[in-house]
Amino acid sequence: MMIDIDLLLACGAAYKKVSAGEVIFREGSNCLFYYQLVSGSVRWINVDDEGHEFIQTIIDEGECFGEIPLFDEGPYAATAIAEEDSVLIRLHRSSFNQLLKDSPDIHFAFSHLLAKRVRFKFLLLKALALNAPEARIATLIKYLKAENKNFCPKCNQLKLTRQQIADMTGLRVETVIRAMRNMHDKGELVIEKGKVYC
Amino acid sequence: MMIDIDLLLACGAAYKKVSAGEVIFREGSNCLFYYQLVSGSVRWINVDDEGHEFIQTIIDEGECFGEIPLFDEGPYAATAIAEEDSVLIRLHRSSFNQLLKDSPDIHFAFSHLLAKRVRFKFLLLKALALNAPEARIATLIKYLKAENKNFCPKCNQLKLTRQQIADMTGLRVETVIRAMRNMHDKGELVIEKGKVYC
DNA sequence: CCTGTTTTATGCGTAGAATCATACCTGAAG
DNA sequence: CTTCAGGTATGATTCTACGCATAAAACAGG
Numbered sequence: 001m002m003i004d005i006d007l008l009l010a011c012g013a014a015y016k017k018v019s020a021g022e023v024i025f026r027e028g029s030n031c032l033f034y035y036q037l038v039s040g041s042v043r044w045i046n047v048d049d050e051g052h053e054f055i056q057t058i059i060d061e062g063e064c065f066g067e068i069p070l071f072d073e074g075p076y077a078a079t080a081i082a083e084e085d086s087v088l089i090r091l092h093r094s095s096f097n098q099l100l101k102d103s104p105d106i107h108f109a110f111s112h113l114l115a116k117r118v119r120f121k122f123l124l125l126k127a128l129a130l131n132a133p134e135a136r137i138a139t140l141i142k143y144l145k146a147e148n149k150n151f152c153p154k155c156n157q158l159k160l161t162r163q164q165i166a167d168m169t170g171l172r173v174e175t176v177i178r179a180m181r182n183m184h185d186k187g188e189l190v191i192e193k194g195k196v197y198c
Numbered sequence: 199m200m201i202d203i204d205l206l207l208a209c210g211a212a213y214k215k216v217s218a219g220e221v222i223f224r225e226g227s228n229c230l231f232y233y234q235l236v237s238g239s240v241r242w243i244n245v246d247d248e249g250h251e252f253i254q255t256i257i258d259e260g261e262c263f264g265e266i267p268l269f270d271e272g273p274y275a276a277t278a279i280a281e282e283d284s285v286l287i288r289l290h291r292s293s294f295n296q297l298l299k300d301s302p303d304i305h306f307a308f309s310h311l312l313a314k315r316v317r318f319k320f321l322l323l324k325a326l327a328l329n330a331p332e333a334r335i336a337t338l339i340k341y342l343k344a345e346n347k348n349f350c351p352k353c354n355q356l357k358l359t360r361q362q363i364a365d366m367t368g369l370r371v372e373t374v375i376r377a378m379r380n381m382h383d384k385g386e387l388v389i390e391k392g393k394v395y396c
Numbered sequence: 397c398c399t400g401t402t403t404t405a406t407g408c409g410t411a412g413a414a415t416c417a418t419a420c421c422t423g424a425a426g
Numbered sequence: 427c428t429t430c431a432g433g434t435a436t437g438a439t440t441c442t443a444c445g446c447a448t449a450a451a452a453c454a455g456g
Contacts, residue, residue: 046324054327056320068320071313077320100306107305108298114312115269121319122254122266122275126244128326129252129368133413161433170327172414177434193422194434331443359403373443375404392404392452 002036002062003099003106005089011099013091024066024080024088031069031076034096037061040086044078045167055167057120058083058150058160064113070096071114128170133179136169138188141198158196199311200234200260201297201304203287209297211289222264222278222286229267229274232294235259238284242276243365253365255318256281256348256358262311268294269312326368331377334367336386339396356394 005013015038018024024035027046042059044066056078059065069076070093091099100107120143127139141158144151150159160168166176180196183189190197203211213236216222222233225244240257242264254276257263267274268291289297298305318341325337339356342349348357358366364374378394381387388395 046320046328048328052328054324056323068313068316071309072317073310074313074317077317078324101302104299104302104305107302107309111269111305111309111312112271114309114316115266115272118266118312118315118319119270119272119275121316121323122244125254125319125323125326126252126276128323130244130246130250163433173434174415174436175413178413178436181435191434361403370444371404372406372445376406376443379405389404 002064005036005038007099008036008089008091011091011095013089013095016088016090018082018086018088020082020084020086022082024082025076027077027079028075031066032093033066033090034064034070034093035066035080036064036089038087038089041083042080042086043083043164044080046078053167054170055164057168058164060149067110067113068117071110124168133169133171133175134183136171137165137176137179138183140165140169141189145198156197158198160196199262199307201262203234203236205297206234206287206289209289209293211287211293214286214288216280216284216286218280218282218284220280222280223274225275225277226273229264230291231264231288232262232268232291233264233278234262234287236285236287239281240278240284240286241281241362242278244276251365252368253362255366256362258347265308265311266315269308322366331367331369331373332381334369335363335374335377336381338363338367339387343396354395356396358394 013034018040024042025031037059039061041061042065044056044059046054046056048054057065059080066076066080068074100110123139123143127136131139143149144158144160151157152159162176162180163173165171165180166173169176171179180189180191184191188198216238222240223229235257237259239259240263242254242257244252244254246252255263257278264274264278266272298308321337321341325334329337341347342356342358349355350357360374360378361371363369363378364371367374369377378387378389382389386396
């Protein structure tokens with residue numbers, strides 16, 4: 001989901017560059033902007049007291065993010081951090097709201113997006129609550145592949161480290177590494193020189 | 199979130215009675231109606247091969263449910279089962295769509311609702327991925343209390359069995375019972391004759 | 397008040413994920 | 427080619443939630 005950049009600029013949006021590791025917004029803080037990722041990548045995480053991360057999602061080029069508070073008036077539910085040097089475009093929330101009011105089509109596109117977000121969370125919650133490590137990982141990979149997210153369709157390669165997969169499934173790196181080796185041995189995916197193909 | 203019943207009826211909605219245990223719609227099936235719960239309660243679940251349930255949410259009187267596919271055109275992400283004898287009101291999806299188009303206010307109310315759904319899922323996923331049993335349960339209870347969901351504000355009593363809490367947090371009954379006894383001993387909640395007050 | 401059913405309670409052995417330690421690839425930079 | 431860092435691999439040990447068994451409350455119905 002992405003709004004046309006020219007339209008955004010016409011509404012008063014501005015580009016913003018962020019460097020790898022920079023925090024774009026923090027869990028619990030107020031939402032001031034609508035954000036869209038022009039280039040780079042952003043990870044959207046929760047952190048606990050021991051420093052363990054849960055990655056809600058990793059945002060690729062051309063996706064918007066942090067849109068929930070724009071619709072329900074709450075604070076951010078997670079922290080957005082640039083994974084690599086990235087370029088964002090951002091629009092003040094009041095302008096975004098006006099845009100929604102003026103354009104029912106855009107509003108419907110966002111309802112669609114929100115519904116998809118809920119759907120993905122349903123899927124992952126089900127997997128975390130009911131499934132053992134291998135099945136959790138399989139669920140995540142299947143979803144990412146279907147959505148072409150964090151995935152290269154040309155070379156069929158998953159663009160995530162074991163650590164990132166662990167942080168998206170509530171597991172530890174070692175567990176993910178072992179589980180995925182198993183899946184490789186069972187022919188459920190291919191690991192070659194550490195890279196994952198599926 | 200609930201649409202005015204007179205308005206729904208004017209759009210062609212109809213009442214429907216269901217008995218306890220009856221399936222209203224099933225995971226994976228197509229969405230034909232918008233549903234609203236008039237009386238009773240409905241649980242919205244995923245089931246795995248071994249028969250273990252994950253309860254995505256328990257719907258109380260006056261809430262709508264199963265709205266995701268109406269917005270993203272996908273199949274149902276979970277199965278809805280009547281917990282007790284209940285009365286629903288349902289509206290054909292085409293009429294619902296028309297209603298959204300005709301009434302931007304209602305459309306905005308649903309965007310708000312969808313955003314809240316995503317927010318709750320964020321919260322729970324974070325808890326399932328990062329937290330031990332007690333903290334998971336605490337997160338769930340805190341949320342339910344704040345939303346007055348499955349909770350009696352008059353007597354401060356949680357209206358869920360340990361089994362239901364287990365099925366909402368990806369734990370086993372015994373684990374939940376033990377964890378909640380602990381929380382009681384630590385003064386984090388009160389258990390009296392098996393009932394939970396917080 | 398008795399009876400049966402549902403829910404809560406508690407003990408105990410076990411499976412398996414977390415944790416810690418260590419070593420090995422792999423690709424990028426000099 | 428060598429060095430180095432980030433990622434992957436693997437063994438050993440700990441820890442705790444699970445799974446099963448059994449019992450005791452709590453409650454509804456007759």
